[in-house]
Amino acid sequence: MRNMIFNYLSHILSKRKTWTAVLKILMVLIYQSNPTFAQSSGPLDWAAFELSQLIIEPGTKMSGNLFINAGVDNVETFIPVTVFHGSKPGPVLSLIAGIHGSEYAPILSMQRLPDLLDPVEMSGTLIIVHIANMPAFQARTVYFGPNDLKNLNRTFPGNPNGTVTERIANTLTQEVMSQSDYLVDIHSGDANESLSPSYTAYYKEAGSEEIISESERIAFAFGLETVVQFAGSYDSVEDAIYTSAQAVTRGIPAIDVESGELGIVDNIFIDLITEGALNVLKELGMLTGQYEPTHNPLIITDRARIYSEHQGIWHADELVKTGDYVTEGTTLGVITDYFGNKLQAVLAPASGVLLILFGTPPVNEGDNIVVIGELPVTDG
16 A cells, blocks of 8 residues: 555656645645544545546545537537545546447446445545547547547547647546546447457556556456557657557556447446456555456467458458457458459468457458457467
């Protein structure tokens, strides 16, 4: 617990300069050094939490919208959020759903999670971003925003003077990410993607050793049986275009979660996310209670991809399913033109677990139609 507090303080000192941050640091120190004070003190022992126009008192929760004003494209939108500000000091954890608007399992999980929490019983602060990309959600679009055809998960850190997707990314960066000590970016296979198994992922090379270690910690704490290690690092926040990459480049431990596929609404995917979020809250000391972390998950050390060379129709091979182990060269499907003429045979580019496979017929040139998770090389 003490190490968690010191990590929390170091994150705050590196990112926050306001009097509110100073007050929170002082209250944590008092709380840790004087148990009698901690036991007798009420919910006003540390400062209110501010998120945009929302002011949340200790021991309470509040829901509201982060407004995205009309910009160069004259498009207004909003980001619905709920904030739980615990009655006791602790870290700030952000859970973000709906970066892609047709990934429904995360969005529905974040609808259900608030009913399981009581801010009076919590330490620290939880920011739930219910739907990050409202234009894509409302328009039911895959990958891209309907107004500017930009992928929010390729747009960080955003631009306050840019198109609506860029302005959403900027608001998430400046309002949510900047206040976070930990961040979880929750996805599923998009409406056109089969995905299995569900997994967590973290950057194994981006950020300091402490950031990597803390990211790994919450990836394992989430409790899924598969963990993917992302390769690569970033020279600047401008290069870190993905949500969790932006976070770790800014010194914030972060993970991705993938659970769900094809726009399906199914509790088997939703419940994994909800339970995982509760596990992370317990691991960080924000909730009390026991949980079972992943002790021996399947580790994916790298990923191999195939991109479509054509526009046409995708025909997945009926003999392969996501979650299967496939060997290099296995036939995964074919792409035909609109008359049924074969354009491209799609073969597994490496041996490993078939993580993602296109599950609907439309395919465009450049689409990422296959992702294979490669396993660690073992001797013998």
